[in-house]
Amino acid sequence: xxxxxxxxxxxxTVNGSGSQTAxxxxxxxxxQMGVPVSGKNFFPSNISGMPTWFQIRLSHRGxxxxxxxxxxxxxxxxxSAAEDIARLPPGALCIYDESLKLGNCRQDITAFGxxxxxxxxxxxxxxxxxxxxxNMVYVGVLVRLLGIEMSEATLALARLLKGKAEALxxxxxxxxxxxxxxxxxxxxxxxxxxEPRSGARLLIDGxxxxxxxxxxxxxxxxxxxPITPSTGLIEGLAEYAASHRLDPETAGxxxxxxxxxxxxxxxxxxxxxxxxxxxxMTATSGPGLSLMTEFIGLAYYAEVPGVFVDVQxxxxxxxxxxxxxxxDIKLCAKAGHGDTLHINLYPATMEECFRFTYDAxxxxxxxxxxxxxxxxxxxxxxxxxxxxxxxPEGNLDRGxxxxxxxxxxxxxxxxxxxxxxxxxxxxxxxxxxxGKGAYLTRGSGHNAxxxxxxxxxxxxxxxxxxxxxxxxxxxxxxxxxxxECGGKRGVxxxxxxxxxxxxxxxxxxxxxxxxxxxxxVRALPFSETIGGFLRSMEVVYVVEQNRDGQxxxxxxxxxxxxxxxxxxxxxxxxxxxxxxxxxxxxxxxxM
Amino acid sequence: MSTSPTTNKLxxxxxxxxxxxxxxxxxxxxxxxxxxxxxAAFELGLEPHQVAKLxxxxxxxxxxxxxxxxxxxxxxIHGRAAAVCTGVALANRSMKNLLVSGxxxxxxxxxxxxxxxxxxxxxxxxxxxxxxxxxxxxxxFSATADQGSALRWGQVNELPPVDPCTLAMELGCGFVAxxxxxxxxxxxxxxxxxxxxxxxxVLDVISPCVTWNNHETSTRSYQSAKQREIPLxxxxxxxxxxxEPVEIPAGESREVTFPDGSRITFRTLHEDYDPSNRxxxxxxVHESREKGELLTGLLYCHPDKPTLHDFVKTTQTPLTALxxxxxxxxxxxxxxxxxxxx
Numbered sequence: 060x061x062x063x064x065x066x067x068x069x070x071x072t073v074n075g076s077g078s079q080t081a082x083x084x085x086x087x088x089x090x091q092m093g094v095p096v097s098g099k100n101f102f103p104s105n106i107s108g109m110p111t112w113f114q115i116r117l118s119h120r121g122x123x124x125x126x127x128x129x130x131x132x133x134x135x136x137x138x139s140a141a142e143d144i145a146r147l148p149p150g151a152l153c154i155y156d157e158s159l160k161l162g163n164c165r166q167d168i169t170a171f172g173x174x175x176x177x178x179x180x181x182x183x184x185x186x187x188x189x190x191x192x193x194n195m196v197y198v199g200v201l202v203r204l205l206g207i208e209m210s211e212a213t214l215a216l217a218r219l220l221k222g223k224a225e226a227l228x229x230x231x232x233x234x235x236x237x238x239x240x241x242x243x244x245x246x247x248x249x250x251x252x253x254e255p256r257s258g259a260r261l262l263i264d265g266x267x268x269x270x271x272x273x274x275x276x277x278x279x280x281x282x283x284x285p286i287t288p289s290t291g292l293i294e295g296l297a298e299y300a301a302s303h304r305l306d307p308e309t310a311g312x313x314x315x316x317x318x319x320x321x322x323x324x325x326x327x328x329x330x331x332x333x334x335x336x337x338x339x340m341t342a343t344s345g346p347g348l349s350l351m352t353e354f355i356g357l358a359y360y361a362e363v364p365g366v367f368v369d370v371q372x373x374x375x376x377x378x379x380x381x382x383x384x385x386x387d388i389k390l391c392a393k394a395g396h397g398d399t400l401h402i403n404l405y406p407a408t409m410e411e412c413f414r415f416t417y418d419a420x421x422x423x424x425x426x427x428x429x430x431x432x433x434x435x436x437x438x439x440x441x442x443x444x445x446x447x448x449x450x451p452e453g454n455l456d457r458g459x460x461x462x463x464x465x466x467x468x469x470x471x472x473x474x475x476x477x478x479x480x481x482x483x484x485x486x487x488x489x490x491x492x493x494g495k496g497a498y499l500t501r502g503s504g505h506n507a508x509x510x511x512x513x514x515x516x517x518x519x520x521x522x523x524x525x526x527x528x529x530x531x532x533x534x535x536x537x538x539x540x541x542x543e544c545g546g547k548r549g550v551x552x553x554x555x556x557x558x559x560x561x562x563x564x565x566x567x568x569x570x571x572x573x574x575x576x577x578x579x580v581r582a583l584p585f586s587e588t589i590g591g592f593l594r595s596m597e598v599v600y601v602v603e604q605n606r607d608g609q610x611x612x613x614x615x616x617x618x619x620x621x622x623x624x625x626x627x628x629x630x631x632x633x634x635x636x637x638x639x640x641x642x643x644x645x646x647x648x649x650m
Numbered sequence: 651m652s653t654s655p656t657t658n659k660l661x662x663x664x665x666x667x668x669x670x671x672x673x674x675x676x677x678x679x680x681x682x683x684x685x686x687x688x689x690a691a692f693e694l695g696l697e698p699h700q701v702a703k704l705x706x707x708x709x710x711x712x713x714x715x716x717x718x719x720x721x722x723x724x725x726x727i728h729g730r731a732a733a734v735c736t737g738v739a740l741a742n743r744s745m746k747n748l749l750v751s752g753x754x755x756x757x758x759x760x761x762x763x764x765x766x767x768x769x770x771x772x773x774x775x776x777x778x779x780x781x782x783x784x785x786x787x788x789x790x791f792s793a794t795a796d797q798g799s800a801l802r803w804g805q806v807n808e809l810p811p812v813d814p815c816t817l818a819m820e821l822g823c824g825f826v827a828x829x830x831x832x833x834x835x836x837x838x839x840x841x842x843x844x845x846x847x848x849x850x851x852v853l854d855v856i857s858p859c860v861t862w863n864n865h866e867t868s869t870r871s872y873q874s875a876k877q878r879e880i881p882l883x884x885x886x887x888x889x890x891x892x893x894e895p896v897e898i899p900a901g902e903s904r905e906v907t908f909p910d911g912s913r914i915t916f917r918t919l920h921e922d923y924d925p926s927n928r929x930x931x932x933x934x935v936h937e938s939r940e941k942g943e944l945l946t947g948l949l950y951c952h953p954d955k956p957t958l959h960d961f962v963k964t965t966q967t968p969l970t971a972l973x974x975x976x977x978x979x980x981x982x983x984x985x986x987x988x989x990x991x992x
Contacts, residue, residue, distance in 0.1 A: 261991040271987065277977030279969040280740050282733070299987070303979050306972075311963040313972055315740040319733065320766040327726070327733025327763070328740070334724055335702070336970035337741035338977075353727050447988040450981040455974050488970065489702050489722035490742050497699060499715050499723035511715070 063250045064094045064119040066130035068201070071143045072194070073136050075107020080219055080228070081194035082113040086442065087215035088198075088207050089117060090262055093254035097123035097558075098442040099635065104287070104380045110139040119254065123443060124559035125635040131205075131249055133197050134159060135175070144168070152249060154200055171243055173200055178238055182230040192231035199235025204243060205251045209236065259447050265412040265438035266342075269368055270295035271448065272416025273340055274304060277455055278366075280337040281316040282328030287380045288436040289342040289370040322347035326354035329365040333358070334500060336460070336488035338420050340366035345374045345387050348394065355429050356395025357502040362475070362484065362525070364423035364430075364458070367391075368416065371435040373633045382633035383436035385554055388609035391431040392583055398522065402532050403431045403583035407557035409445035411581070412438060415537065417451045424458035426532050427486060428525075435604075437555040437635045459485045463493040474498045474509035475521055482528030529584060536582035539589055549576035549592065550628075550645075552602040553610060555635065560602055562638035563645070571646065575600070580610070585617050593621035600645050602628040604636050659695040659891060667692045669716040679857030679872075680713055680779045682831035687748070687777075688717045690841035694889060702738050702745045706731040706760060708786055710752035710779035710857070718748075729760025732767040732776075736958070739772050742968040743959055746845060747774035753794040754784045757812045761793070764814075768821040771849035771957045775841065778814050778852070779831075781859035782870035789862030800867035813939060818852040819932045819950050825851035826950040828935075830875050831858070836946060839885040839914070843948070846889075846908035849957045856944065875944060882923050882947030883916035908953045916948060925951045 068085070072078040079100075086098045097116050103109035116126045128148050134140045134155035141164070144153060149167040157172035164170075179193040195216075202212050212232060220228055270292050273281075283293045293316065300312040319325045325341045332339035343351065348369050358365055371387045373379035391403050402422055404415040416432050423430040459479075466472065466487065472495065475484045484507075487496035498509040506517035542564075552560045557579055567573040578592045578599075593599055593614070599621075601611040608627040615622040628644040630636040657663050667688045674680055691701070703723035705711035711731070714723040726734045735749050756764045756778050767774070782795040791799075794814065795807040818826045825847040829837040837855060844851035856875050858864050864871040869878075886903075890911035905915040906926070916925075925931055925948045938945045958964070965972065 259988075259992055261988060263991050271984075275978055275984065277974065279972065279977065280737060282737060303983050303987070304977075306965045306967075306976065308967070309963070309965050311965055313965055313969065313976055315962045315964050315969060317736065317740065317770075317962055319736075320762055323730060324733035324736070324763055324766065327730045328737035330726070331704075331724070331734035331737025332741040333737070334734070335738045335741035335745070337737070339737065339741070354730070354733075357727055447992070448984060450984050455978060487722075488742075489738070490700055490745055490968075490970075492697075492699055494699065494720055497720045497722050499703070499725060501725040502727060503725065 061247045061250055062130070063252050064117045064254060066117055066249050067126045067128065068115045068131045068133070069129040070113045070133040070197070071136045071139050072111055072113070073107070073138070074102055074105055074109050074111040076194065077191035078111070078113065078135070078194045081198050082115070083219060084195070084212060084215045085198050085201060086115050087218065087262065088202070088212040089115065089251055090444065091211040091215060092208060092251060093256040094251060095119065095121040095123070095444055097444065099125055099437070100441065102381050110136050117251065122558065122562045122638070124562050125637050127637050127639060133201070134161065135194070135197065150248070152246065154197065154204070169246070173197070173235070173238065178234045179231060182234045183227055188227055192227055195228040195231035196235035199232040200239045200243070202232070203236045203239035204246060205249055207251045208253070260444050261447060262442050262444055263409050264291070264440055264442055265406070265409060265434055266292040266370065266440060267295045268409045268412035268448070269342070269416040269432060269434060269439070270299060272413045273366070273420070274299050275451055276338060276417045276420035278314050278338050278340050278420065280328070280332035280339040281314060281341065282319050282325040282332070282339070283316070283341050284319050284322045284325050284343065284347060286344045286347045288372055288440045289344050289368065291440065292342040292368060292370065322350040323354065326351035329367070330354050330358045330363050333363045333365040333423070334489070338424070340368065340420070342368035342370065344370050344372045345390070346377065348387060348390055352394045355401070356397060356399060358429045359395055359399050359401065360397070360525070361500045361502055362427040362486070363500070364427055366416070366419045366423050366430055366432065368432040368434060370439045371433065379633045381436070383555065383635055384604050384631060384633065385435055385556070386605035386609065386631070387433065388603070388605065389612065391433050392613055400526070400529050400584060401429055401431055402426060402529065402536065403433050404537065405433050405553040405581050406438065407554050407579060407581070409443050410448055413448045414451065421456035422532065422536070425456050426483060426528060427458060428529065433554065435555050459483055461485050461487050461496060463491055466491065466493055466495040472496060473507045475505065475524070476507045477524050482524050482531055533582070533584040533586045536586065538586055539581055539592070540579045541592060542577040544574045544576055546574050546576055547597040549578060549596045549598070550600045550602060551578045551580060551592070553580040556602050556604060559636045559638045559641055563641035566638055566642050567645065571642070573649065583613065585614070589614070590618050590621070593618055593624060596624055598626060599624050600626050600628045600648070602636070602641055604630050606631045658692055660697065662692070664688065664692045666720065667698065667718055669719045672716045673712065674709060675861050677860040678709070679781060679831035679859065680710055682834060683777065683779055683837065683855050683857055684713050684716050686834050686838040686841055690838050690845070691718060694842055694845055695891070696746060696845065700744065700746055702747045704731045704735045704738065704747060704749040706751050706755040708752040708755050708784070710750055711755060713750050713779070729755050729758070730763055731755070732760060732763035732772070735774050736767065736770065736772050739774065739958055740962065740964060740969065742970045743964055744968050749774050749776045751776065751778050753778060753780045753782060754792040757793040757814060761812070765817070765821055768818055768823045768850050768852070770961060771824065771955055773848060773957055773959070774850055775844040776850060776852045778854045779857040780814070780854050781857050781863055782868070783859050783863040785859045785862050796869040799869040802862065802865050814852060814854040815949050816932055816936050819928055819935070822955070823852050823950070824849045824952045824955045827852070827948050828854045828856070828946045830856045830879055830944070830946055832872055832876060833879065833881070833946060836881060836885055839887045840948065842887040842889070843908070843914040846910055846912040847953050848909050849955055878942060878944040880920065880938070880943050880945050882920045882945055882949070883918055885947065886915040888913045888915065906951050906953065914948065914951070920945070925949060928952070
């Protein structure tokens with residue numbers, strides 16, 4: 060039976076061999092034919108020489124979660140080839156580097172040997188480039204084998220490379236195509252066919268989407284320290300800022316981006332800049348966030364705005380730095396010693412990565428507190444199809460800041476006085492003229508006037524007001540999204556688990572007759588809608604990609620009466636969660 | 651010699667530069683430094699609201715509460731005021747940053763940040779109130795404690811010290827000075843000059859801890875510092891706005907001019923000491939220290955170096971003053987970016 064636009068391709072290569080361009084051309088060519096695709100790069104924490112896999116999933120239904128089975132394998136890596144072939148399902152297709160001599164290793168798959176080296180040598184006389192263009196040969200072979208339109212592949216290549224590199228790679232792609240035309244039999248198992256597109260679509264990764272959110276939010280100060288998988292966010296921001304955030308006077312960017320000596324300093328810089336009135340941010344991952352924790356606690360208690368993007372990877376400790384997880388949920392919620400609770404945003408789509416990062420700056424200044432954008436490697440570094448982002452209309456919300464004029468009209472001002480009864484005090488910025496509004500910010504005990512105190516009542520007053528302030532944010536944060544089917548059993552998830560959940564719900568309904576509600580949580584502190592959802596259900600499966608059920612623990616803390624209804628669906632083997640994992644775990648608990 | 655005026659060029663009195671009531675021990679060296687900060691800021695005519703007072707944690711880091719009450723201050727976390735300062739400097743480049751730290755704060759827990767602040771030449775007057783001990787935790791040795799110095803109860807420091815000044819010189823800091831809280835005239839002049847320096851100005855001020863480190867067997871006591879102090883120069887400072895004749899030390903005098911037009915003048919008391927020769931100056935400070943001497947004065951000065959703002963290309967208008975129209979690109983920009991990604 061022919062499978063059209065509904066299968067997965069996997070390319071097994073050695074990292075550092077330049078396969079990234081080839082894989083992107085392949086994926087883009089399919090994307091340009093209107094076929095929903097998602098790409099996942101499984102790369103090692105290494106510069107070159109270790110195995111790496113790139114998986115492209117075509118799904119006419121738009122499923123973007125990881126698909127565990129590979130239907131077409133491209134074996135380029137001698138180290139991993141035996142295992143790569145062994146895990147193919149019966150009936151799979153495989154093309155492999157002829158020199159690997161894998162032709163007879165499995166009788167239940169169709170395998171074709173391709174003389175990659177020979178083809179690369181023929182089209183590229185310069186030896187130093189042969190290793191790189193070899194990858195483009197497999198693109199050509201697949202273009203022919205799967206019925207991908209060569210014109211789209213050519214277009215995709217032209218977007219990524221220019222000049223001589225483009226010419227060389229195009230020749231290699233063509234060589235692969237011609238070889239396949241002459242040597243491979245037609246196959247009807249797996250086909251790519253053009254699909255009519257509804258509306259504009261684009262391919263982007265979450266780091267870039269977050270960078271754009273910050274760009275449009277008017278970020279002015281960025282302190283950072285390189286760490287996978289967050290590095291691309293800051294580098295992307297710097298690149299966009301160089302063309303789209305230029306000062307008309309000096310032609311320099313209107314955002315100061317500084318690579319600091321470590322994450323402690325990055326956080327310190329964010330806090331210092333936020334205190335001084337900048338829109339400041341950093342991006343990091345688990346180990347960096349651990350180091351930032353003391354400053355985050357200070358910012359919480361001293362009420363200083365700042366945006367912290369945590370692109371989660373696999374911990375604990377160094378863990379698996381190039382793999383994805385959702386295991387910083389508790390850390391982001393409570394970073395800091397003493398009693399803390401932070402505003403967290405959990406994007407699940409590219410549009411949310413963009414919009415939530417944009418919103419994070421408004422929220423940080425409005426609530427005068429650190430705000431966390433909780434991303435992960437899967438969102439941040441993989442390619443996703445998305446609708447174009449909507450322009451965030453309206454003014455930047457700079458929060459309650461008193462300038463010279465406002466200060467003149469006020470008799471008595473106190474930095475931490477709850478004048479409006481909403482828990483949010485008024486702040487002033489260093490450098491405000493007029494002789495009023497100066498104060499000393501401190502992480503030590505302070506009263507409503509920002510004066511040092513060890514008085515129990517004064518200390519408690521401030522701490523409770525901050526709690527009230529943060530909890531009040533729940534009503535303005537992104538509300539959960541509820542997909543209803545009217546039953547008494549539901550799924551609750553967040554972030555990058557969403558695509559797998561959506562697919563799992565379809566499988567459960569179509570193949571098992573099980574209909575479940577779905578609530579996707581998008582922010583902390585939790586809104587009352589979440590409590591209502593939990594109360595309305597008999598059983599709620601909380602899907603998350605960590606060992607300890609961190610989100611479930613937070614839900615139990617907020618809604619202790621609902622705790623018995625919660626059942627965890629957990630995935631933490633360092634690969635992105637699949638729909639089948641969710642289906643299996645739910646079905647086993649439904650018994 | 652003219653008498654000191656009671657108001658400065660802004661019409662502010664000395665009282666306007668004071669702060670809250672100190673909670674430090676009576677006789678603490680830090681009080682002398684606080685007093686000279688007040689005098690220097692008054693005499694320079696600094697706009698208090700344009701000064702950002704930054705500190706970490708420790709006795710020294712409490713002092714920003716005791717001066718310039720009309721300036722904003724940030725008493726942050728242990729060792730990391732340098733990072734906070736870097737953020738403030740980038741956010742609002744019009745601020746004059748004054749960072750007060752201690753030897754534990756800057757030379758142990760914050761040493762990393764101290765070095766990188768200097769590398770980036772962040773505009774700041776960085777004062778280390780150096781008493782050789784952790785006083786708030788009751789008198790443990792700090793990293794600047796001299797080898798052989800003893801605690802009150804007899805424990806002797808066997809580890810070699812970190813010298814903030816030679817370290818700063820090694821790192822290329824453009825203004826390095828050492829003073830003593832018991833030498834108010836020199837200290838005040840150095841603070842004033844430090845404010846004229848466009849980049850990082852490091853002042854290591856020996857500041858005895860009367861409670862934990864002022865006994866006979868300590869090398870950081872008032873008595874020891876007084877005995878060992880060798881001032882390198884007689885210093886004078888001429889602010890840019892000064893039109894009247896000023897007091898310049900008699901004898902052969904040299905001067906360094908800062909970019910804002912102010913000048914520090916000095917008559918060398920130590921033969922061959924040239925504060926513009928980094929390597930020689932470093933050698934003399936180092937060797938003198940080995941001999942147990944305490945050289946004070948302007949150790950090294952080279953004001954014309956690129957600062958943080960040159961490296962980052964910070965906009966001339968403070969980033970905090972940029973309007974939304976500059977900060978938030980329009981819908982057409984997003985549209986273009988989206989098209990590029992399609």
